[in-house]
Amino acid sequence: MTGGTEPPREASVDVIQRELTAFARRARAAAARVHPELPLVSYTLLAHIEEQRGCRAADLAAHYLLDKSTVSRQVAGLEKLGFVERRPAPDDHRVQVLHPTEAGTRVLTAAQTSRMAAFEERLEDWSAEDLARFAAYLLRYNNAAATSPFPHTPAD
Template sequence: MHDEKLLAQVEKEFTTTLLRARQSIRERAKAIHPELQAPGYRILSFLIHNDAQQQGALAEHLELDKATISRMVKQLESMGLITRTTDPSDGRAQLVSITVKAHEAWKASGNSLRTRLHNRLSDWDEADVQRFADLLHKMNEDREDLR
């Protein structure tokens, strides 16, 4: 068992990291579109990494009900960030895809984030950066613990 003070310190630093990550997501969302909120950002993120998806798959992955996803998809579509097309494998369903405009904005906002991270770590020793990456990987190996 670890010392309670040590665990409290880890919890404090982890909470600070999470709060900063949430702020970073809000900033990145605004850079993509001034009206984009965090839930819409999550949809874009999923589509960037998984290509076109049916709304049901989005609802399942994001653990939101289908009505909420439907509302969010309509909003993102009105912002010009996503499009809907008929799914060729199931004519009753629609595929949701990210637009070229959204993809370019995503890429630009990611470049900005990467630049900030690189600047933040630029004066770290390479061994420290590797150790940090290894520890983050170790912590993220079992994501079920963090749900």
Template sequence: MDDQLPEPLRTVEHELTTLLRRGRTVSWGLVKEVHPHLEPNSYGLLLWLRRSGSTRLTDLATRLGVGKGTLSRQIRGLEALGLVRRDPDPVDRRAAQLSLTEEGQRRFDAARGTRLDELERSLRDWPAEDLTEFARLLRRFNGSWTPERG
């Protein structure tokens, strides 16, 4: 079957697998910089909270593609570590708005700074047009890729 796939598709699969493996390794190290007791998959969650400022659990679960129960468990762990807080939603008092605490933001920003420095070093020699195109294609890919889970 592999021989029947177009070479560009096989190359994308290989490079994506490499990228995901490296990304997972980097994220595991980064979460330990944020807090030694964080779960490895917390980096993406913290990044979304940092970028959104404040968001509802249901909106975050939809954006991340995880169940509300799974996300709620992760949020409770982050709250226990003092990295995330829940505030009443001003529109719907039954719901809560999630955001990073000041400590969570400080720790996340310090760890993220390390990651961004490494990324900048890796891409330093890329022409600006290539970097812009790479970002555009990644955004397009992430917006269109919806893996099926069986």
């Protein structure tokens, strides 16, 4: 299949770019409906915090290519909702380690479940193989983006 019809790279890149944009918008809208209590980004960050217990705000900023102010506010929001706890690290008084609370874990699980259901609904007729490959592509891309010296050029 690789042989005959070399699909033009540019066309593919263009599609990826545009579809992704469409996806982003829809994802946000959909997420807002599915779980109005836990906005999309908060959800993502909370999930990260849950996985990487004790991570710092700066980690989140780095990982998601977000400004620290954004993260600061997001985390503040999560704290206000009672979903995360911020504790000063004992060794370094600059940093705060982040932990999900009981409620945080609970709401996260709930959100994950319903979001998963929503996704599953649209992915139900995908083969496991396609799903795995799609997931792998996304990971590959994101890893590349995170480590590449690309356009987030912190200070140029």
